[in-house]
Amino acid sequence: MPDMLRGITIDDVTTQDMDDAIWVEITENGGLHVLVMITDVAKVISKHSELDKLAMSRIETRYYANGNSPMLPRQLADEKLSLWPGELKDVLAVDIALGMNLSILKTRLLRTVMISEARLAFSDVTRILSDREHTHHALIKLASQLANDLLTQRRNRGALAFYDLGRGLVTNEEGSIKQLRRREDTIGYVIIQELMILANMAVAEYAVKNDIPILFRNHTARSATPERGDLMKLLESVTVIPEVNIATVRHTTYMMLNRAEYGPVILGHFGLNLGAYTHFTSPIRRYADLVNHQQIRAHIQNEPLPHSKEEIQAIASHINLMHLENDKAKSEYMKEKAYRKAESAILRNRIDSTSDTDFERITKLLIRKEDDCPEAYYDAFRRRLASCRSSVLS
Secondary structure, three states: OOOEEEEEEEEOOOOOOOOEEEEEEEOOOOOEEEEEEEEOHHHHOOOOOHHHHHHHHHOEOEEEOOEEEOOOOHHHHHHHOOOOEOOEEEEEEEEEEEOOOOOEEEEEEEEEEEEEEEEEEOOHHHHHHOOOOOOOHHHHHHHHHHHHHHHHHHHHOOOOOOEEOOOOEEEOOOOOEEEOOOHHHHHHHHHHHHHHHHHHHHHHHHHHHOOOOOOEEEEOEOOOOOOHHHHHHHHHHHHHOOOOOHHHHHHHHHHHEOOOEEEOOOOOEOOOOEOOOEOOOOOOOEHHHHHHHHHHHHHHOOOOOOOOHHHHHHHHHHHHHHHHHHHHHHHHHHHHHHHHHHHHHHHOOOOOOOOHHHHHHHHHHHHHHOOOOOHHHHHHHHHHHHHHHHHHHO
């Protein structure tokens, strides 16, 4: 049996499908030894198996306000494959040696076993950082320092990345702003995000060096996209200008950048400003990661690769198309929900008290229905117009 590794998981407090664990140590030469351990889903789910077909049909776990729709059956996602504390689990470990300047000196990919020492929530991290007596204080402190240094380094290299502890704001891989449900989750969230980005980047480089066909994660800009510095100023405006609306900034950046997609060739990742990137750290939740696990696992064991480059291309096209269809369905649902809200405001005569965004939807709804406008709408319109004139004159 291979050497057993140590690790901890850090997730949202509601998470039941824990597929990644971390461990960080200082090396003798002053560098860092980083371990990102991912549950060995490919051991259970092989190419063309019934579970593989199920995962491919769903492509990812879908999350909702009050729960989720898992990619894999819950007895696998939440139980057998999840890295629960005290349970011996098979993992694929991304073993990374970092130099003092945080450059990747060496990456090893190992098929091994681990036992998680603790299941932590994002919100636990701040408390542990202030408690020197906590069992994992030193580990969390080191991981937090590393994550902050990695994020700072990525920013300095042009990545669209920042976070705001006071408001619980973070950016995702593509540079889109996200507001966490709890401000106290921010440090824990950033730790996991930065270590997962590091691991995914290392796996992409490993696949290139070893000529392993995998699904790369590509993100490209549009011809009208401004310089990176101007994009960062736009993103950071939400932290320095109170009037700036997060949703507006998110929509603006969405219009400037293409959606991230999967493919068998490297096109680069604009948001991260990386030449090569992939997804490897969430095989329970994303089919792309599972496929990459199947490829990497076979390579480690000197077995024939389950997927050819042509098959990787077909899988990429399938996932990208499914994402487009899912996004379109979600957009239509949100539009209908917004119009129902607008209709309710009209029927309850609450037009004047609505937000500017809801008032715009009410206007569109009345135009679409081609009905006579209620007097309350005209009154609200006149008041808003007068308010705008007053603001301009002042």
